[in-house]
Amino acid sequence: MLEFKYSNVEREIEVYGFDYAVKSHCRMCHGGCGVFVYVKDGKIAKIAGDPDCPINHGTLCSKGLASAQLVYHPDRLTYPVKRIGHKGSGKWERISWDEAIDAIAERILDYKDKYGAESIVFGYGTGRENEAVIYRIANLLGSPNVLTAGHFCYGPRISSSIITMGTNPIIEYEGFPKCIMMWGNNVTISNPDCYKGEPFSVALDAGAKLIVVDPRFTKPASRANIWLQLRPGTDPALAYGILNVIVNEGLYDKDFVENHVYGWEPFVKRVNEYTLERVEEITWVPKEKIREAARLFATSKPAVIQWGVAIEQQINCVDNDRLLMFIMGLTGNIDAEGGQVLYRTPPIVNVGQFGAHAMLPREQAQKRLGGDRFRLASRFAIITPKVVWDAILDEKPYPVKMLFFISSNPLMTRANAKEVYRALEKVDFMAVSDFFITPTAELADIVLPAATWLEMDYIGDFWKRHGYILPRRKVVQIGECLSDHEMLNRLGKKIGQEQFWWDTFEGGLDFILQPMGIKWNDFNQMDYVRGPVRHFKYRKYGFSTPTRKFELCSTILEKMGYDPLPQHREVPESPVSAPELYKEYPYILITGARQPGFFHTENRQLPWLRSLHRDPIVQIHPDAAANEGIKEGDWVVIESPRGKVRQRAQFFAGMDKRIVSAQHAWWFPEKKDPGHGWAESNINILTDNAYEGCDPTFGATNIRTLLCKIYPEKKEAAHE
Amino acid sequence: MNKYTLKVDENSCWGCKSCEVACKQEHNTPNDVKFIYVSEDGPKYVNGKLDFTYRINMCKHCDDPPCASICPAEAIKKRDDGIVILNEDECNGCGSCIEVCPYNAISFDEEKGVARKCNLCYFRIDNGLYPACADNVCLAHCIYFGETDKIDQVIKEKPWLQRRVEQAMMERARQTKEED
Ligand code: SF4
């Protein structure tokens, strides 16, 4: 038999006549997966996983595999353009990079002069390793307003873990946890920040028990020992239920509680307010199951919680994160081997230092939009989107005149999309940097061509908390595309920040690596570097919090005037909180479950990935569908008090009949009119962004759970 | 008896569809032509319990392939090593094979006007490379390729799992030494 070997690089090169292979790592999501990029005649010919990469162990998701289709897509923007028709006219004219950068710089200086630096808002979407440069340019300019997904994605995990225990606890899958609780997440599809599906899958095959908390019967739920099918949005109550069992049955780690926590007594008092009877009533989860899950988790050592973004896009965002951390902590799994480790990155200039937060003048920081209301977010330089739309539309508390979105498509991804549209339509000046002219970019004045991960050198994952950094290596140059880092490096020098930027961004890479005593050229020769892995560091040094303890009662939140203990709040639109509305909108709508191949708004124009999903899909229970006269595959209308959209019905028997589950971020790049169908199926037309519905400390918008009605499209046509 | 077999342990599949895209990358087929595709079976009740399995559909390289028997152009042949190859150059586009395939594994390529299916990446196999979907793309490690008479045993024993566990333990041992 022939000798078969996975990812046989030499042989691939020989057999296919590739010229060479470049070792790099992907960033089609937050990144991290090691790859080989095969090149033939100067073009990317194939992408395959790197079996030696400790993050993905050679496996790759569909997005990574399809990256070459992004690089060479015929619709890609490959040079800067400026708009020559009215907003949304789709009329563009090619300009040079110099002209583009000069025009943007001129606007920035002009608005700063007339309205203050705070009138200029920079924005990015999910963290795509450009966050450090974007914060840097904004802080140096004096703008406290950077609008990111961070208000309801990962930002809360970072911030709430910092105030609780100093940093974000990451599962040590390679230590083979004995029990995994997967909470509102499906790591095998979503690969959330700091995680990939492969190590989870391996740990499960190696014998870990599995508890799945999800309103839907996902594939992981089908392999779970216990599935807790909660009512959407009731996560804090369920977490309290589990904590109630752990506390009252004495299943917690006694040493940890005695020596390392702050606020135990008030916490226990709060826990006892959440009796299992009450929790069952709130969450729909039978109390016997809660008890069983709590016991299994607390008696398995080590045990871990696999989380993701779903629990953060809710009114209880920060409290959800904290309560899950309490479960990790009280069961003794924080910093334990095979538990959730507080990893350290190698000595580099970290993302906060590079972001130049210390350079933002105090009086400018005080002007941060929404800073009075969402004080925890503001402490971490994060703002909720609505404050920006309000400042554009009502000019309150001051006018925002300019937006600069870098790899962000807020028209599709932020709540209350109609309001977003009005704001983008009105704003005085908008620049966008992206791969394509997206629905958001169609409303811009200037659009810049962004480089993909295959077109840049970078120090990957240096803002993650798993402790690794990896070199990303430039493989090709496409048109005039520039990486966000290089682009902002040029812009920074045009707006009076010359001394803080470099000739080319390679200087920035050297700067990041300086504390390690190496340069990019040295790092470029390495595979990866990981910070030292140590366990139970708190036993020696305490936790990095004001009390040096693991804070159940948060002294920081208390100082800010918030309840120091987590609580369960009903989501603003639920059968419990809005019974009248529920009569008219009789379904609980959940949104945002991940689809393989797509990353939010991305990749719908890549044929290999679009072939996985042609149309936007809303899942409905077959019994509910029968009630509404909906057949499988029908186009249906989903409607909330804010508007309606169309998606195709798919039957899904693995959830409560009262729930429907719609996909998010759908637009149609194949539609060549400038709207690209942005309002047709965009679920954020239905979601709300009212301040009262946001997380009170962080401003996370509650986009995961609301009320809706659903009916066949044909019926609507007959009515009209 | 086939020499080589590709087999998917469906119970372990997570439905991520990387295998579909790995195949697309190798063969660059149009949207509707899929040599391998993943579909949902469930959630549904099986013996009173909810169940949810992903099914992976592809050519099974049958012992006695009906597609080969029916093809008027004799474009489909089973090799000695068991791989059933549809030769697109010889296909006349009549579509009879599509009708008779019991597994829905053959599709019609409108662009080329021919029938197409998984030929088990025979070009790769002949050159000592794993078929594209089986080349360690799968996060579940559930796509197995190997000698036919051993494959069920391999699936049962999961040698890759043993290797991954050992690897991780070695890495942990290295770290522990550092820690001391
Ligand atoms: S999970 Fe997919 S998109 Fe994310 S880094 Fe890995 S291969 Fe790339």
Ligand code: SF4
């Ligand atoms: S790559 Fe593996 S886990 Fe993903 S769909 Fe294919 S067989 Fe299933």
